[in-house]
Amino acid sequence: MDFTAIGQLAQERFGWKLFTAMRYLPASAEVERVHTSDAAAYPLSGHKTKRDTGWSRQVLVRGEPHFAADAQAIRAAFEDAEAIFALGVGTLINVPVREATTGAVIGTLNFGREAGGYAPEDVARALALAALAAPLFDASR
Numbered sequence: 001m002d003f004t005a006i007g008q009l010a011q012e013r014f015g016w017k018l019f020t021a022m023r024y025l026p027a028s029a030e031v032e033r034v035h036t037s038d039a040a041a042y043p044l045s046g047h048k049t050k051r052d053t054g055w056s057r058q059v060l061v062r063g064e065p066h067f068a069a070d071a072q073a074i075r076a077a078f079e080d081a082e083a084i085f086a087l088g089v090g091t092l093i094n095v096p097v098r099e100a101t102t103g104a105v106i107g108t109l110n111f112g113r114e115a116g117g118y119a120p121e122d123v124a125r126a127l128a129l130a131a132l133a134a135p136l137f138d139a140s141r
Contacts, residue, residue, distance in 0.1 A: 003035035003136060006129050010111060013129075014122040018042070018089050018112035021097075023137055024060055024105055031060075031108065034137070041087055053077075059096050063105045065123050068092040070115065090115025093123055097130045097137055107137045 007019045020042055022031035029052075036042045055077040058064050068074045069091055075081040077092075084092070089112035097107040111118075111126055 001132055001136070003133070006109070006132055006136075007035075007037060009132075010109075010126065010129055014111070014125045015117065016111040016113055017117075018084075018087055018110075020110045021107060021133060021136070022110065023107045026060075029056070034107070038087065041083060055094070059094050059108055060105050063096040063098060063103075065096065065127050066092070066094040067118070067120060067123050068094075069118070069120075084112065087112070088114055091118045093118055093126045095123070095127045095130050097133045099137075100131075100134050106134065109133055 003021050007016070010016055010019060016037070019035070019037040020033055021035035023034050024031055033042060033044055036044055055066055059066050066077065068077055071085065071090055074084055074090070074092055078084060091113055093111045095109050096105045097109060098104060099106045109126065109130060
């Protein structure tokens with residue numbers, strides 16, 4: 001299993017226009033891109049600081065998924081919202097990936113589609129892929 005295979009499963013189950021995987025670096029409160037479906041817009045090894053924000057508290061600290069159903073929700077959570085919209089993405093799902101033994105959040109899987117492309121029930125489908133990704137984050141350290 002690799003991130004490409006996870007992306008293929010996601011495409012079959014709920015679709016995406018953009019798929020990235022980010023490793024969580026708690027010491028620096030950053031996330032680092034370890035997989036991308038669009039290297040031109042979101043290159044590998046790109047970093048984003050995720051200090052004390054609503055998104056970081058929800059996804060990285062509490063380990064809960066985030067569903068941005070529309071442009072307003074994307075703008076509220078992401079500083080790069082305009083870059084996201086420029087890719088034709090208008091709804092996002094971000095799911096935490098947990099380390100198998102400790103349960104600590106070690107990364108996120110991030111899926112984007114056109115506006116209205118996801119429904120709340122797609123969050124559970126995305127979350128089901130997180131366990132498959134955990135060993136990949138361990139291997140990429």
